Amino acid sequence: MFARPLIDSLEFARKGRTLNGEIAVSDLARMVELLASSEGSIRYTVSGMQVDGKSFLLLDLSGICHLRCQRCLDDLTYPVGIASRLQLLEGEDLLQDDESDEIDGIEASRELDVIGLVEEEVILSLPFAPRHDEGVCELATKGSGKADDRFGMLAQLKNKF
Numbered sequence: 001m002f003a004r005p006l007i008d009s010l011e012f013a014r015k016g017r018t019l020n021g022e023i024a025v026s027d028l029a030r031m032v033e034l035l036a037s038s039e040g041s042i043r044y045t046v047s048g049m050q051v052d053g054k055s056f057l058l059l060d061l062s063g064i065c066h067l068r069c070q071r072c073l074d075d076l077t078y079p080v081g082i083a084s085r086l087q088l089l090e091g092e093d094l095l096q097d098d099e100s101d102e103i104d105g106i107e108a109s110r111e112l113d114v115i116g117l118v119e120e121e122v123i124l125s126l127p128f129a130p131r132h133d134e135g136v137c138e139l140a141t142k143g144s145g146k147a148d149d150r151f152g153m154l155a156q157l158k159n160k161f
């Protein structure tokens with residue numbers, strides 16, 4: 001096991017701290033269940049900041065994970081690239097957090113689980129029904145491969161005459 005960093009979120013924001021690291025996808029148990037394989041890793045940078053007395057965490061996530069294409073059911077390499085800003089809320093502000101707000105709010109915590117937060121953000125960003133691009137998809141490629149074979153046979157037949 002690895003140590004999961006815990007931060008005092010409001011102090012982290014007030015002091016403008018930054019934390020970064022890399023985590024193996026295989027260590028993200030909830031996320032692995034949604035993936036085709038547990039290969040890959042996610043790099044994260046979490047920065048704290050305060051604006052107008054409000055506290056924020058900025059998340060910058062990048063990496064690779066493997067989804068399952070909903071067309072051919074084969075492995076689909078999915079690049080993760082997320083930049084999000086979360087407002088730290090506590091007490092009444094948390095209750096008043098408007099879901100339609102442009103900025104997501106999370107509960108301020110003295111022991112905020114950074115890895116849990118990273119995992120949550122990546123899960124929220126995953127496409128509901130991932131598919132390979134046309135031409136890359138195994139199913140589409142197999143189809144055109146057969147077509148090529150037919151043309152190849154036709155060409156051979158022509159050569160015989």
Ligand SMILES: [Zn+2]
Pocket residue numbers: 069070071072073074131132136137138139
């Ligand atoms: Zn596919």
